[in-house]
Amino acid sequence: MTVPFHLGVRAHDFKQCPLPQLIDKLKEHGFPAIQLALHKSFPESVTELGALSPGTAAYYGDAFRQAGIKIAVLGCYVNIIDADPAKRDQALSDFNTHLRLARDFGASLVGTETGSVGQGYTPDNFTEEAFERVVESVSAMVAEAERFGVTVGIEAGVNHPLYTAQLARRLLDTVPSNNLQIILDAANLMTPENYLQQEQIVAEALELLGDRIAVLHLKDFTVKNGTIDIVPAGQGMLNFAPLLRYMKYKRPHIQGLLESTPEEHLQASAQFLRNMYNEV
Numbered sequence: 281m282t283v284p285f286h287l288g289v290r291a292h293d294f295k296q297c298p299l300p301q302l303i304d305k306l307k308e309h310g311f312p313a314i315q316l317a318l319h320k321s322f323p324e325s326v327t328e329l330g331a332l333s334p335g336t337a338a339y340y341g342d343a344f345r346q347a348g349i350k351i352a353v354l355g356c357y358v359n360i361i362d363a364d365p366a367k368r369d370q371a372l373s374d375f376n377t378h379l380r381l382a383r384d385f386g387a388s389l390v391g392t393e394t395g396s397v398g399q400g401y402t403p404d405n406f407t408e409e410a411f412e413r414v415v416e417s418v419s420a421m422v423a424e425a426e427r428f429g430v431t432v433g434i435e436a437g438v439n440h441p442l443y444t445a446q447l448a449r450r451l452l453d454t455v456p457s458n459n460l461q462i463i464l465d466a467a468n469l470m471t472p473e474n475y476l477q478q479e480q481i482v483a484e485a486l487e488l489l490g491d492r493i494a495v496l497h498l499k500d501f502t503v504k505n506g507t508i509d510i511v512p513a514g515q516g517m518l519n520f521a522p523l524l525r526y527m528k529y530k531r532p533h534i535q536g537l538l539e540s541t542p543e544e545h546l547q548a549s550a551q552f553l554r555n556m557y558n559e560v
Contacts, residue, residue, distance in 0.1 A: 314344070316387070317357065359371050391435060418460065469482075496534065
């Protein structure tokens with residue numbers, strides 16, 4: 281018996297619409313799971329990230345639960361290594377609010393990237409100091425997650441201090457808690473310099489991170505004018521077969537979430553991945 285393919289989507293890749301309409305769209309596309317960044321999908325309900333209440337969480341959590349849709353990742357993408365200590369403290373406070381309310385949403389994983397020590401791209405992200413700042417912030421986040429019985433999901437990315445799978449593994453080893461897991465996005469590990477070695481990079485990421493991967497993000501990339509250009513799954517150069525084999529045979533029932541896929545491309549990208557999943 282073939283293990284079913286659990287393919288979901290970021291809720292904010294749909295155009296902003298009322299909650300009942302979003303739920304109808306998710307059902308229409310056959311997405312049983314979402315990543316929910318409430319402030320992106322329903323900004324009217326989020327005056328500030330830290331202002332979320334148990335009532336807000338229960339309202340959205342109950343609606344998705346009744347519709348049979350799982351919140352696989354509660355998205356709280358904040359800059360946990362901001363060079364401004366006050367801004368960094370606020371980011372951690374906002375993330376901790378999501379950790380405390382995750383169960384009211386019906387979620388067990390709260391996800392973020394590390395952010396940047398400066399604005400946008402900066403080589404300062406690739407220093408030992410930047411990595412140590414990640415460790416400091418993530419340690420505090422994980423301690424809070426342990427109190428509430430939920431999990432921190434950290435996503436690696438090439439312009440951040442966690443720019444390789446090796447560094448993500450180092451973070452797991454440095455913060456020894458099962459309440460810390462990785463959100464793996466293979467396209468986030470690609471650069472104009474390394475994309476031709478994608479097979480080795482993906483294999484190494486799956487080997488190093490193994491069963492500490494909680495969720496996979498599924499998007500594609502091309503190289504245009506010497507830079508990485510993110511495109512919907514099936515429209516670029518990423519070989520999804522190793523990722524789908526991992527999902528099917530190594531980690532049955534793990535959830536994959538389409539990312540950076542505009543609404544008009546969701547059906548084609550989902551079908552592309554479902555077809556490949558059946559073939560691998």
